[in-house]
Amino acid sequence: MEEMALKRASSSPHIHAGRTVQGVMLEVIVALAPAGVFGVYTFGWRALLIIAVSVLSAVFWEWLYERMAKKPCTVGDLSAVVTGILLAYNLPVTVPLWMPVIGALLAIVLVKMIFGGLGANFVNPALTARAILMTSWVGYMSGSAYQMSVRGVDAISGATPLASQGGYELWQLFVGQCPGCIGEVGRVAILVGGLYLIVRGIISWRVPALMLLTLFVCTWLAEGSAHAGLYAILSGGVFLAAFFMATDYATSPVTPVGKCIMGVGCGLITFVIRRFSSMPEGASYAVLIMNLTVPLIDRYTRPRVYGEVKKRA
Amino acid sequence: MGESALGKTLTFRRGVHPHEGVGEKRATGAKPIEAVPAPALAAIPLLQHAGAPCKPLVKPGERVYLGQKIGAPDGFVSAAVHASVSGRVKGIQPRIIAGGRRVAAVILENDGLDEWDPSLAPLADDAGAEKLLEAVREAGIVGLGGATFPTHVKLSPPKDKPIDMVILNGAECEPFLSADHRVMLEEADAVLDGLRLAARIVGAQTLLIGVEDNKPDAARSLQTAAGADARVLSVRAKYPQGSEKQLIQALTGRRVPSGGLPMDAGCVVINASTAAAISRAVRKGRPLIERVLTVDGEVGEGKNLRVRLGTEIGEAVACCGGAKEGVNKIVLGGPMMGQCAYDLHTPVTKGVSGILLFKDDAPEKPLGNCVRCGGCVNVCPVGLMPLTLYALARKGFYDRARDAQHLMDCIECGACAYQCPARLPLVQYIRAAKGALRRAQAR
Incomplete structure (x- = not known):
């Protein structure tokens, strides 16, 4: 002890809250798990296959890109796993297996890595990949792609809840007895996972709550019935988008007020797309559009600084 | 003001809770202060305060009394040693002091007699404000919380800034540290006396005391000592509750204007140990020659010690059973804002509120x-966007960070770096940017 040489001399603080990026991603994966289990239960084992292919290829593309670009390998932070899961959750169970592979390439390399990796992308990787897949292979991603057997629903149903307004009971939508993408139908499971993230302080309640509320209120006012409002938030990918897409760290505002704007904006744009465009579903595009406004939102919603003196006009 | 909040726990906006994790208040808060024997050799650095270093008043070979002034302040913002x-x-x-600065130090050989300087005398009870202020200055008292x-x-605020409130800072929001806690418990009368004297000096009528709600025993003992003179208010155990500006906000609802000092909000904030030192300077004529500090972390037994200034920190650590195997980091002060020492020969200076030993095995x-x-x-706690400041500081855009992002309002509490899951050195870069701007301005 006399001649204790100090190997560590650093600037304060000398302690840490303990949370790591990897830990955060792991909690997101845990929160996403119930919706995945629900998807496999509803659509069968093929759903699990799609999820596995999507996750493995996302991790593979990130590893390959960093190897080719001679950059330190970051697959250990688990963000590629999250992206892979989210991509799979946004695909119908009927897609051919090469689709999640291509989708993961787009999400990881085109959207995330070439902009600087985790945190530096400006749009949601999984949603952008889905949008590109959607426009490139319309047949695999819409219409007849949703002709699938759904547990709990008699016969093969063809119409998604959005395409056939009022075709399902609200409770059916809530527990996922309807066609849709792998991860979006288990809404009760998404809610559980989302609440877990809110309780753990990983995401803010502001974005999902205000997105759902805004869509509900807008639809209620437009249709004149609360049932229509509930039907709107319980159909399509709104739940998944509200809890897991619009809250993506890299592509959502960092300020509390900004998060509120993000939530309201997503809800509003979803409503506008569903009502006035030729597309049946708008939640994912709404999130992508709001992603582009995030730098602006952050700039104008800076918290008030302690003791800030109001500038004289 | 906090009238309506009486009896409630007050606090400021945002902040972190390091007490609930790795650095919870340890058992040291329950242990009485122990005195460390005076050292055989004391190294008194001539810079132990924020401001200009002292000029030495003694020459090698000279005999000095206990409490004799050996360094004279050079300028107004300076403090005697x-x-x-x-x-x-x-x-x-x-000698290398906390933070790594190398400063001249007067080395004293202890004769073991503890013979007090005969010229030191207490002040008369009816001494005026100017006499009191002079006594505080002569005693070399500085903020003992760490600043x-x-x-x-x-x-001594300027005439155009009237002070109506003196606040006793008993928050001690840094985890691990409990030195102020013990001082408030064991020397409540001296703490209160110092607070009353400070109020007399600045002419303030209101005395407020803020104590974090994890030290209810200290709050009770202060309230007993205060009687009807001062109100003890409970503030939430949250970091950085003991930061002057945050404490003022919590207790009074006032906010110190950006770029200003507590006096701009009509307040003076005094740390608990500092108040006790003021009382000793005035009532007993004793200058600041010792302080209470917490030794904790990877040591045999965490303790609160009364240590003579100039004692090597190694001697304080030895009183606590010595350092454990594998210690590779010494922090002087609290874990959130303390500075590293390079070895155990570093002398205890006025700002050393704690000696914490850590094992830091995390790979770089x-x-x-x-x-x-x-x-x-x-x-x-200030409402800044540390991520933006960090990005600007890394690119060297210091001017933009100052003009558009309020860089200079950062109080460097480190809550951002404590919280960051990516473990980014946020406050470290912000601190570096502030330093670079200050140096550029000085040039």
């Missing part, structure tokens, strides 16, 4: 990306 032992001046040698700003400067990793989680924005 005194001999913490009686004996002979061995020489004036450089070491000379107390006489704090107590390259800096990762900011994931934009917004955690730093959620905890910043």
Whole structure:
């Protein structure tokens, strides 16, 4: 002890809250798990296959890109796993297996890595990949792609809840007895996972709550019935988008007020797309559009600084 | 003001809770203060405060009394230093103090007699404000919470800034530390006396005391000592509750204007140990020659010790059973804002509120990306956006960080870096940027 040489001399603080990026991603994966289990239960084992292919290829593309670009390998932070899961959750169970592979390439390399990796992308990787897949292979991603057997629903149903307004009971939508993408139908499971993230302080309640509320209120006012409002938030990918897409760290505002704007904006744009465009579903595009406004939102919603003196006009 | 909040726990906006994790208040808060024997050799650095270094008043070979002034302040923002032992001046040698600065130090050989300087005398009870202020200045008192700003400067606001409130800072929001806690418990009367004297000096009528709600025993003992003179208010155990500006906000609802000082909000904030030192200076004529500090972390037994200034920190650590195997980091002060020492020979100075030994085995990793989680924005007590400041500081855009992002308002509490899941050195870069701007301005 006399001649204790100090190997560590650093600037304060000398302690840490303990949370790591990897830990955060792991909690997101845990929160996403119930919706995945629900998807496999509803659509069968093929759903699990799609999820596995999507996750493995996302991790593979990130590893390959960093190897080719001679950059330190970051697959250990688990963000590629999250992206892979989210991509799979946004695909119908009927897609051919090469689709999640291509989708993961787009999400990881085109959207995330070439902009600087985790945190530096400006749009949601999984949603952008889905949008590109959607426009490139319309047949695999819409219409007849949703002709699938759904547990709990008699016969093969063809119409998604959005395409056939009022075709399902609200409770059916809530527990996922309807066609849709792998991860979006288990809404009760998404809610559980989302609440877990809110309780753990990983995401803010502001974005999902205000997105759902805004869509509900807008639809209620437009249709004149609360049932229509509930039907709107319980159909399509709104739940998944509200809890897991619009809250993506890299592509959502960092300020509390900004998060509120993000939530309201997503809800509003979803409503506008569903009502006035030729597309049946708008939640994912709404999130992508709001992603582009995030730098602006952050700039104008800076918290008030302690003791800030109001500038004289 | 906090009238309506009486009886409730007050606090400021945002902040972090390091007490609930790794650095919870340890058992040291329950242990009485122990005195460390005076050292055989004391090294009294001539710079132990924020401001200009002192000029030495003694020469090698000279005999000094205990409490004799051996360094005279050079300028107004400076504080005298005194001999913490009686004996002979061995020489004036450089010493590395907390934070890594190398400063001249007067080395004293202790004769073991503890012979007080006969010229030191208590002040008369009816002494005027100016006499009191002079006594505080002569005693070399600085803020003992760690900032070491000379107390006489704090107590002499300009005429155009009237002070109506003196606040006792009993928050002690740094985890691990419990030195102030023990002082408030064991020397409540001296603490209150110091607070009343400070109020007399600045002419303030209201006395407020803020104590974190994890120290209810200290709050009770202060309330007993205060009687009807001062109100003890409970503030939430949250970091940085003991930051002057945050404490003022919690207790009074006032806000210190950006770029201003507590006096701009009509307040003076005094740390609990500092108040006790003021009382000793006035009532007993004793200058600041010792302080209470917490030794904790990887030591045999965590303790609160009364240590003479100039004692090597190693001697304090030895009183606590010595350092454990594998210790590779010494922090002087609290874990959130303390500075590292390079070895156990570093002398205890006025600002050393704690000696914490850590084992830091985490491998050095390259800096990762900011994931934009917004955690730093959620905890910043000032309302800054640390992630933006960090990005600007890394690129060297200091001017933009100052003009558009309020860089200079950062109080460097470190809540952002504490919270960051990517472990980015947020406050470290911000601190560096502030330093670079200050140096550029000085040039």
